Amino acid sequence: MSSHDVIVLGGGCAGLSTAIASAMLGLDTLLLEAAPQLGGGTANASGFLWVGANHLHAAAGGNDTPEAVRDYLHYVAAGGADPARLQAFATQAPEALRFFIAAGIPFRLSPRIDHYGMAPGAMAGGRILDTPPIDASVLDAWADRVAVPAGPLHRLGGSEAVKLGGANSQAAWDAALVLAREAPGRRGAGAGLVTWLVGTALAHGVRLRVATPAARLVQEAGRVTGVVTAAGEVLTARRGVVLASGGYESNPELVDRFEALPGWQSMFPPGLRGDGLVMAQEIGAAVHVIGNNLSIFLGFRNPEEAPDLCRLSGTQELVAPHTMVVNRQGRRFADESFFQAVAPHLRSFDPARGERPNLPAFLIFDAQYGAGQSFAGRPPGAPIPGWVARADTLEALAVQCGIDPAGLVATAARFSADALAGQDREHHRGETPWGLSRLAPAATLGSIAQPPFHAVELHPTALASAGLLADSGARVLHVRGQPIPGLYAVGNAAARTETGAGYQTGYSLASGMTFGLIAARDMAA
Numbered sequence: 001m002s003s004h005d006v007i008v009l010g011g012g013c014a015g016l017s018t019a020i021a022s023a024m025l026g027l028d029t030l031l032l033e034a035a036p037q038l039g040g041g042t043a044n045a046s047g048f049l050w051v052g053a054n055h056l057h058a059a060a061g062g063n064d065t066p067e068a069v070r071d072y073l074h075y076v077a078a079g080g081a082d083p084a085r086l087q088a089f090a091t092q093a094p095e096a097l098r099f100f101i102a103a104g105i106p107f108r109l110s111p112r113i114d115h116y117g118m119a120p121g122a123m124a125g126g127r128i129l130d131t132p133p134i135d136a137s138v139l140d141a142w143a144d145r146v147a148v149p150a151g152p153l154h155r156l157g158g159s160e161a162v163k164l165g166g167a168n169s170q171a172a173w174d175a176a177l178v179l180a181r182e183a184p185g186r187r188g189a190g191a192g193l194v195t196w197l198v199g200t201a202l203a204h205g206v207r208l209r210v211a212t213p214a215a216r217l218v219q220e221a222g223r224v225t226g227v228v229t230a231a232g233e234v235l236t237a238r239r240g241v242v243l244a245s246g247g248y249e250s251n252p253e254l255v256d257r258f259e260a261l262p263g264w265q266s267m268f269p270p271g272l273r274g275d276g277l278v279m280a281q282e283i284g285a286a287v288h289v290i291g292n293n294l295s296i297f298l299g300f301r302n303p304e305e306a307p308d309l310c311r312l313s314g315t316q317e318l319v320a321p322h323t324m325v326v327n328r329q330g331r332r333f334a335d336e337s338f339f340q341a342v343a344p345h346l347r348s349f350d351p352a353r354g355e356r357p358n359l360p361a362f363l364i365f366d367a368q369y370g371a372g373q374s375f376a377g378r379p380p381g382a383p384i385p386g387w388v389a390r391a392d393t394l395e396a397l398a399v400q401c402g403i404d405p406a407g408l409v410a411t412a413a414r415f416s417a418d419a420l421a422g423q424d425r426e427h428h429r430g431e432t433p434w435g436l437s438r439l440a441p442a443a444t445l446g447s448i449a450q451p452p453f454h455a456v457e458l459h460p461t462a463l464a465s466a467g468l469l470a471d472s473g474a475r476v477l478h479v480r481g482q483p484i485p486g487l488y489a490v491g492n493a494a495a496r497t498e499t500g501a502g503y504q505t506g507y508s509l510a511s512g513m514t515f516g517l518i519a520a521r522d523m524a525a
């Protein structure tokens with residue numbers, strides 16, 4: 001039996017941040033990661049953190065205020081936040097940023113903006129941060145134990161990608177420039193952030209173990225005192241166990257139980273199976289579901305790239321001209337260019353027909369799109385792959401996909417006329433401040449008129465709606481309301497009650513870092 005002050009379960013942003021903070025506060029800290037490599041969903045991320053009223057922005061002349069930050073958080077939360085957790089996140093995130101910079105992670109301002117430009121307190125910059133690319137060789141023997149997803153984003157870095165033309169438009173980047181900036185060990189975006197975190201954890205004496213899933217919590221006289229690994233090893237934690245094991249997005253049973261979104265595909269690694277949720281429920285922890293979760297996206301699996309991973313389409317194909325999204329009736333149902341406008345419609349239910357009118361949904365595009373834009377990360381103009389449905393008429397395409405042919409033809413005609421006039425009268429595509437920050441509305445519009453026509457079924461994918469109910473001190477709450485002594489939940493293992501229903505790039509990673517510090521301080525106190 002080995003004994004430590006703190007045991008952290010999960011090697012993503014939340015777990016590594018907690019472990020770094022615990023070690024820096026003088027606690028003997030062990031981190032267990034179930035997978036053979038560290039990184040979790042964090043490695044897949046673009047690597048942006050959202051921290052309102054931060055000191056880097058202030059030093060650069062920014063005029064953000066705590067009041068504006070709270071206004072913005074309240075708006076985005078759409079009624080789904082716990083005021084105490086929201087307040088803790090708003091006030092402690094800037095503090096956590098300073099703490100982790102002092103720990104050795106060189107966070108910097110990124111050119112990205114707030115999603116909801118229309119919200120009170122929104123800022124057009126200064127709140128999103130990321131880390132510069134890093135060479136994996138700094139990790140020595142640990143270099144191969146960090147997951148690195150496919151694609152240039154994780155070699156270049158998030159802010160670098162934005163400057164090349166957008167983190168989500170990699171196919172449009174200047175290939176020569178990308179090549180010039182690449183180096184064999186270079187890690188950027190989520191993989192880069194994990195590399196920074198692992199290097200910092202090792203430097204501060206955190207003990208890291210991979211391929212060691214925790215299976216069960218040990219409780220003595222009501223207090224969590226350790227864990228049992230899947231191999232049966234008992235590990236003792238004198239100050240606390242921190243669940244940083246992510247969500248359950250890759251566990252179909254839990255997805256069915258909590259999400260009710262048919263056709264769900266996971267955008268996260270297969271190890272995200274809700275282990276923390278299950279282990280904590282076994283000892284009476286409360287689970288909380290964020291109602292009307294807006295962190296839902298549409299995407300599809302690319303069999304040539306990562307056949308098990310849902311590739312997000314909402315910020316790529318869906319904002320490009322000559323594309324639209326329709327339901328089985330062949331009708332559009334939202335502004336495709338603003339994914340949070342799409343999300344609520346995916347949950348619609350029609351009791352008269354006994355069906356969800358907007359699932360499945362289909363991405364429709366024509367030859368003009370294929371000629372000028374990037375599909376599934378391929379270079380613009382590359383042939384559309386054979387696994388995509390194709391037909392010379394919209395009617396034939398509709399029949400192939402089980403879409404109402406008359407509906408699809410009528411929708412394409414209306415959408416094309418609007419596109420030519422430069423305004424989507426039906427759903428106002430591209431007119432939100434978020435859309436406008438990247439493209440003028442007319443630039444997201446284009447007629448769907450030139451054969452061949454293509455269709456891809458789109459699947460809902462999301463940050464899970466449910467997680468452990470934790471208080472503003474990151475302590476897991478029992479179903480009867482009191483904290484379970486010795487048990488903490490951070491990152492996606494906890495319900496997002498600090499940010500609620502809405503989604504803003506960077507909330508998730510910043511929350512993991514912030515509540516990681518809060519938990520570490522509580523355990524050290």
Ligand SMILES: Cc1cc2nc3c(=O)[nH]c(=O)nc-3n(C[C@H](O)[C@H](O)[C@H](O)COP(=O)(O)OP(=O)(O)OC[C@H]3O[C@@H](n4cnc5c(N)ncnc54)[C@H](O)[C@@H]3O)c2cc1C
Pocket residue numbers: 009010011012013014015032033034035038039040041042043044045046047048049050212213214215244245246247267268271272273275276312463490491492493505506507508509510512
């Ligand atoms: C394409 C994409 C881009 C994104 N971009 C951003 C972004 O820019 N900014 C942002 O804030 N969010 C972003 N996100 C969301 C973000 O990736 C996640 O919300 C975040 O990484 C969650 O961090 P975490 O530490 O809670 O969990 P994870 O990073 O998922 O880590 C959890 C870890 O726990 C491990 N684990 C599971 N069970 C056990 C067990 N029993 N024992 C031990 N270990 C276990 C898992 O293997 C995993 O490594 C993005 C997501 C995607 C898919």
